[in-house]
Amino acid sequence: xxxxxxxxxxxxxxxxxxxxxxxxxxxxxxxxxxxxxxxxxxxxxxxxxxxxxxxxxxxxxxxxxxxxxxxxxxxxxxxxxxxxxxxxxxxxxxxxxxxxxxxxxxxxxxxxxx
Amino acid sequence: xxxxxxxxxxxxxxxxxxxxxxxxxxxxxxxxxxxxxxxxxxxxxxxxxxxxxxxxxxxxxxxxxxxxxxxxxxxxxxxxxxxxxxxxxxxxxxxxxxxxxxxxxxxxxxxxxx
Numbered sequence: 110x111x112x113x114x115x116x117x118x119x120x121x122x123x124x125x126x127x128x129x130x131x132x133x134x135x136x137x138x139x140x141x142x143x144x145x146x147x148x149x150x151x152x153x154x155x156x157x158x159x160x161x162x163x164x165x166x167x168x169x170x171x172x173x174x175x176x177x178x179x180x181x182x183x184x185x186x187x188x189x190x191x192x193x194x195x196x197x198x199x200x201x202x203x204x205x206x207x208x209x210x211x212x213x214x215x216x217x218x219x220x221x222x223x
Numbered sequence: 224x225x226x227x228x229x230x231x232x233x234x235x236x237x238x239x240x241x242x243x244x245x246x247x248x249x250x251x252x253x254x255x256x257x258x259x260x261x262x263x264x265x266x267x268x269x270x271x272x273x274x275x276x277x278x279x280x281x282x283x284x285x286x287x288x289x290x291x292x293x294x295x296x297x298x299x300x301x302x303x304x305x306x307x308x309x310x311x312x313x314x315x316x317x318x319x320x321x322x323x324x325x326x327x328x329x330x331x332x333x334x335x336x337x
Contacts, residue, residue: 111268113266151327151328151329152327154324157322165320165322197264199266199267201266206322207322207323208316208322208323208324208325209255209323210272211269212269214266214268216266217264217265217266219264
């Protein structure tokens with residue numbers, strides 16, 4: 110158990126809908142990272158927050174947005190969903206702001222768009 | 224262009240045997256190199272993290288090596304167990320900007336058979 114929690118574990122929705130994925134980092138970690146992993150694909154970095162502020166952006170679509178709240182939990186919002194958005198979405202956390210330390214991954218949320 | 228290439232793509236070995244996974248990278252400026260183990264449908268788990276000055280690091284039956292001159296790393300698994308069946312991902316961190324950029328390999332899928 111990494112100490113990072115993600116909810117829900119599974120999500121099934123229809124095209125055009127909007128969903129929110131939630132992540133609680135390990136106690137003491139200030140950085141939260143979001144990743145997407147499609148079937149048979151590697152992990153794709155989406156976005157990082159550090160202590161409530163956006164720190165780095167990766168291959169995140171404009172339809173996707175995220176935020177980190179004062180209690181350090183983070184939410185990833187996916188809107189106008191398309192079939193191709195079906196994937197595993199992982200959250201990871203770490204202590205440091207610049208990605209130089211070990212990231213601890215949550216169990217993931219499996220999103221299925223029908 | 225920053226790239227991480229892993230070989231082989233997949234590997235089947237018998238329980239109790241040793242194996243070595245390879246990672247070649249073209250990432251600059253280099254910060255560190257990590258190996259993760261990812262069980263199917265679960266979040267990656269960190270095995271080792273090595274900086275430029277480290278050329279060997281062990282974690283139980285897992286030993287990672289790093290040759291910063293040739294930009295190669297290997298992960299050696301000793302006396303394999305059925306539970307070692309997983310995808311092994313090499314991740315190289317590049318320094319720069321507000322946050323180091325993580326470049327992910329596509330992984331080596333290892334199957335350990337009884």
